[in-house]
Amino acid sequence: SDPDLVARATAAKAALGDRVFVLGHHYQRDEVIQFADVTGDSFKLAREAAARPQAEYIVFCGVHFMAESADILTADSQRVILPDLAAGCSMADMAVLQQVEEAWDTLAELGIAESTVPVTYMNSSADIKGFVGRNKGVVCTSSNAERALRWAFERGEKVLFLPDQHLGRNTAVRQLGLTLDDCVLYDPHKPGGGLTAQRLRAAKMILWRGHCSVHGRFSLDCVTEVRDRIPGVNVLVHPECRHEVVTAADYVGSTEYIIKTIEAAPAGSAWAVGTELNLVRRLANAHPDKQITFLDRTVCYCSTMNRIDLPHLVWALEELAAGRVVNEITVDPQTAHHARTALDQMLALP
Numbered sequence: 001s002d003p004d005l006v007a008r009a010t011a012a013k014a015a016l017g018d019r020v021f022v023l024g025h026h027y028q029r030d031e032v033i034q035f036a037d038v039t040g041d042s043f044k045l046a047r048e049a050a051a052r053p054q055a056e057y058i059v060f061c062g063v064h065f066m067a068e069s070a071d072i073l074t075a076d077s078q079r080v081i082l083p084d085l086a087a088g089c090s091m092a093d094m095a096v097l098q099q100v101e102e103a104w105d106t107l108a109e110l111g112i113a114e115s116t117v118p119v120t121y122m123n124s125s126a127d128i129k130g131f132v133g134r135n136k137g138v139v140c141t142s143s144n145a146e147r148a149l150r151w152a153f154e155r156g157e158k159v160l161f162l163p164d165q166h167l168g169r170n171t172a173v174r175q176l177g178l179t180l181d182d183c184v185l186y187d188p189h190k191p192g193g194g195l196t197a198q199r200l201r202a203a204k205m206i207l208w209r210g211h212c213s214v215h216g217r218f219s220l221d222c223v224t225e226v227r228d229r230i231p232g233v234n235v236l237v238h239p240e241c242r243h244e245v246v247t248a249a250d251y252v253g254s255t256e257y258i259i260k261t262i263e264a265a266p267a268g269s270a271w272a273v274g275t276e277l278n279l280v281r282r283l284a285n286a287h288p289d290k291q292i293t294f295l296d297r298t299v300c301y302c303s304t305m306n307r308i309d310l311p312h313l314v315w316a317l318e319e320l321a322a323g324r325v326v327n328e329i330t331v332d333p334q335t336a337h338h339a340r341t342a343l344d345q346m347l348a349l350p
């Protein structure tokens, strides 16, 4: 990274001292990660944000929904800053509050809303988390989706899972023993989700038609191809990947799980990793004694995560050091109240 920018970021951070705390998601660029006080997956970062009451500013190097969750979980006096406001998440954008309320009305008309527990992936807007909190549901991340689903099925017969169909399906089928037939795909762009009343009544998992544009790109062909190319390779993927990819893989888990698995792997072992490229490259550089390759042949960054670059981080830190709060993320108090209920429920999962 540009030495001048590195020096400016270092100076601005030093000037702010304990008043600033920088969080970095594992998919962030190296040039940004070097300034993170803590790195993690979305679950770990949510907990870390909540555990820093002394920091006046939380600079979130990640995407918009993560910064919103940090604002909800931190004290009112703490300000959360997203260095580039264009760092959104295409998956989170696939579930809009009005669509979700229409879906809930459809379930209510069929008399099944009462026996349905809404569960939303962390990768959703504060509005959606608020909806879930109002309707006695829970937030989950890729590290605790199984526990969240078990909790939900203790309270209802069905789950409405938002917005990632893949995490919902993979967890339900692989970890809870449901069948693919127990899952239906609710398309918010079609009346009634494009499902018959009979199908909705029979389903146990109602999956929202959302997906991650990064993990959705890995295909079964990628797995077959890498197994042919590297005999004995271990295929390790994130549960946001499609069901056939996860089924063909050897290991499946969140970014934090992926890192721990690689760290614990013996020297000389070969790994093909199906997750965002910044993380895979960093793992490959950190473990030269292991053969670590990207599961796909093509380049696959998360374009919105990558919007947070060193120039944006330097700008945000220098503005804060000069006493100007820029790019603050705030969630309105009513939404935050309900979203907090659903987030606290997640943090309290056994």
Ligand code: 13P
Pocket: 040, 041, 042, 043, 123, 141, 142, 143, 212, 240, 254, 255, 256
């Ligand atoms: P985790 O951080 O929960 O592994 O999720 C990955 C992701 O896509 C974050 O946007």
Ligand code: SF4
Pocket: 027, 063, 088, 089, 090, 091, 092, 123, 212, 213, 214, 215, 276, 302, 303, 304, 305
């Ligand atoms: Fe969203 Fe996927 Fe990017 Fe994560 S990796 S921020 S889910 S688009």
